[in-house]
Amino acid sequence: MSGMALALEVVVVFFLALFLLHRYGDFRKQQRMVLFATLLAWFLCFLIVFILPLDVSTTIYNQCKIDNQVHLVTSNTFNLDNSSNSSVFPTQRVLKTCHKPWSYIPDGILPVFWRVVYWTSQFLTWLLIPFMQSYARSGGFSISGKIKTALIENAIYYGTYLLIFCSLLIYVAVSPQWHLSWYDLRTIGITAANTWGLFLLVLLLGYGLVEIPRSYWRASCHGQLLAKTYFKAAKLMTEKADAEENLEDVMEDVRTVNETIKYNHPLRKCIDTILRKCPVEYQERLGRNMDDYEDFDDKGNPYPSKNSLVKLHKRVIYAVQRHNRTHVQWQILLDEAFHLEDVAKNETSSTHQFIHSFPTAEPPGWISKYLYTPVVEWYWECVFRRWCYRVLAVVLCLFSAAVVWSECTFFSTQPILSLFAVFIQLAERDYNYVYIEMACFVTIFFLCYCVYSTVFRIRVFNYYYLAPHHQTDAYSLQFSGMLFCRLTPPLCLNFLGVIHMDSAISHQQRQQTAYTSIMGSMQVLSFIANGFYIYYPMLIVLLCIATYFSLGTRCLNLLGFQQFMGDNYLTSDLVDEGRELICRERRKRQRTEDGESRRRDWRERYTDQRERYGGRNRSAYSELKEADSSSTDTVKAPSRRDRSDKAELLKDVEPLDFNADEPLETDNRRYAGGHYLSTSASRAHIFDDV
Numbered sequence: 164m165s166g167m168a169l170a171l172e173v174v175v176v177f178f179l180a181l182f183l184l185h186r187y188g189d190f191r192k193q194q195r196m197v198l199f200a201t202l203l204a205w206f207l208c209f210l211i212v213f214i215l216p217l218d219v220s221t222t223i224y225n226q227c228k229i230d231n232q233v234h235l236v237t238s239n240t241f242n243l244d245n246s247s248n249s250s251v252f253p254t255q256r257v258l259k260t261c262h263k264p265w266s267y268i269p270d271g272i273l274p275v276f277w278r279v280v281y282w283t284s285q286f287l288t289w290l291l292i293p294f295m296q297s298y299a300r301s302g303g304f305s306i307s308g309k310i311k312t313a314l315i316e317n318a319i320y321y322g323t324y325l326l327i328f329c330s331l332l333i334y335v336a337v338s339p340q341w342h343l344s345w346y347d348l349r350t351i352g353i354t355a356a357n358t359w360g361l362f363l364l365v366l367l368l369g370y371g372l373v374e375i376p377r378s379y380w381r382a383s384c385h386g387q388l389l390a391k392t393y394f395k396a397a398k399l400m401t402e403k404a405d406a407e408e409n410l411e412d413v414m415e416d417v418r419t420v421n422e423t424i425k426y427n428h429p430l431r432k433c434i435d436t437i438l439r440k441c442p443v444e445y446q447e448r449l450g451r452n453m454d455d456y457e458d459f460d461d462k463g464n465p466y467p468s469k470n471s472l473v474k475l476h477k478r479v480i481y482a483v484q485r486h487n488r489t490h491v492q493w494q495i496l497l498d499e500a501f502h503l504e505d506v507a508k509n510e511t512s513s514t515h516q517f518i519h520s521f522p523t524a525e526p527p528g529w530i531s532k533y534l535y536t537p538v539v540e541w542y543w544e545c546v547f548r549r550w551c552y553r554v555l556a557v558v559l560c561l562f563s564a565a566v567v568w569s570e571c572t573f574f575s576t577q578p579i580l581s582l583f584a585v586f587i588q589l590a591e592r593d594y595n596y597v598y599i600e601m602a603c604f605v606t607i608f609f610l611c612y613c614v615y616s617t618v619f620r621i622r623v624f625n626y627y628y629l630a631p632h633h634q635t636d637a638y639s640l641q642f643s644g645m646l647f648c649r650l651t652p653p654l655c656l657n658f659l660g661v662i663h664m665d666s667a668i669s670h671q672q673r674q675q676t677a678y679t680s681i682m683g684s685m686q687v688l689s690f691i692a693n694g695f696y697i698y699y700p701m702l703i704v705l706l707c708i709a710t711y712f713s714l715g716t717r718c719l720n721l722l723g724f725q726q727f728m729g730d731n732y733l734t735s736d737l738v739d740e741g742r743e744l745i746c747r748e749r750r751k752r753q754r755t756e757d758g759e760s761r762r763r764d765w766r767e768r769y770t771d772q773r774e775r776y777g778g779r780n781r782s783a784y785s786e787l788k789e790a791d792s793s794s795t796d797t798v799k800a801p802s803r804r805d806r807s808d809k810a811e812l813l814k815d816v817e818p819l820d821f822n823a824d825e826p827l828e829t830d831n832r833r834y835a836g837g838h839y840l841s842t843s844a845s846r847a848h849i850f851d852d853v
Contacts, residue, residue, distance in 0.1 A: 204644030302477030369706025371613025
């Protein structure tokens, strides 16, 4: 299994990052470079989370081997010192039995692996992704134009970092007491990046440790969850109307520019590029009244400049993305609201079968048909779901309390107060590597979930927002990747300090992990290693208290940003408004479903009648064909008597009157229409011989 676990987890993490990118991004519409940068950033961050437990177990095994070597050297030295004294017997020390972990990674692999992962993620978060953000957001019509815009927008960003670095470098060069090597400069850069990440990490973690357990507890309270859904519907309808109005304004500007710049104008290619970014219905409307063969006049109305077209292109991209995102969010929210209302109706059902208001038209799969039946669905949605959510909320609450306690006490090594350090050291005595790796993974996963979920919930004036169902724009995707790359390294260092595996914080003489070795010695900046890294995480207690009492929500509500609060009259008004909107959409969808069902029933009846009458006609035609074939087989050459009988019949036939009132074409049409074909087959055979 040497190295197999590492390769397996690399493959699993890659597909996990690819799945999340497919859920939030759009592979068909977004730029390949943007998708690649985001996928690489997410992949590297998730890789650190999944591989770090293997590094911990490997380090514990290496520490066991080092302890055995120290014991062996100490025992030999003691025996040599007491060999001349016959009255003292040599002391026999029992060596530890070091069991190799199942996921053991050979020496030399992890340091190289961590260097590649860490420095690639730092290059992405500090250099490439900020540039790609500006590039994707740019409204330029060429690659060179987008690169130029990105460089101009990042000039202040890069210039600030360069100025600070040069100032520190000059200070170090002038000060005689500072003698820093390249290794020390690299350590200072890593420490600065981790300090910035730890500052943001504590803020996000303090919010997530309280909000995540509370969100699951509120999800078990069906009435409150439905009221919050109504509240979100009212807010989303306002945002949706604003997005539609903004799109109409932008399309009006596009129409004006489209009518001004004709087909042979030098800027016509830019207009065509803008038109391709517009929705299809607007493209048809804009091209309907456009005369492409009308020449432009340089002496007429002034034409817009290329810079104004770049700005218009940028507005079109943002307006279309926002419009599509709000429409998809509205449909998702409607389905959620309808489902919650169905749960409320089915709670009082005596049949204990879950009935949907709008059943899906698709045929049920084998899971819905045999396992997740309406009875099972009723018990899950109306009985067991709320209790499962409450149990999960209690477990997460206890986990959050353990994290807060450990963050405030991990600096204490004697006695050991950090709960996670106690758990790891107890498992280390028995060399239970599976338990060590699972405990490390669960702890890191919970910390990452608290931090990353907070990142996914952030909304900055609709400028940055991660929306599922392929509705996240390129800027938001890259912003999330940049935050992940900046938050994951300090989060993992903080976790290693909590379990007392970071000697720079715990001040213990023990084997360091390979991940800690690439960070360098934090003692170069002792005031950060011994001060900020230890005492700053204690602020998480204040942030948890503020989140528990919803101080941030109350401040935003006072500033005019409408937030869901049960004891506010504005909240009740928005809940009532959202309830009316959902009722209106329910009636609209019900009418649509009724119309579809009527059309479906009419189509089925028409198909059945067509098949029935078609089968009847086919049977009659087959009988007629069989009779015709039998008569053909039985009839021989007409005899003299038959010919005389036909002649007698022809004498009785009245002559045709060509001067009649009814024209001949009518008779032909009637014959073509099949009226004569309704007579008996014998008459047809009589006239065949005429």
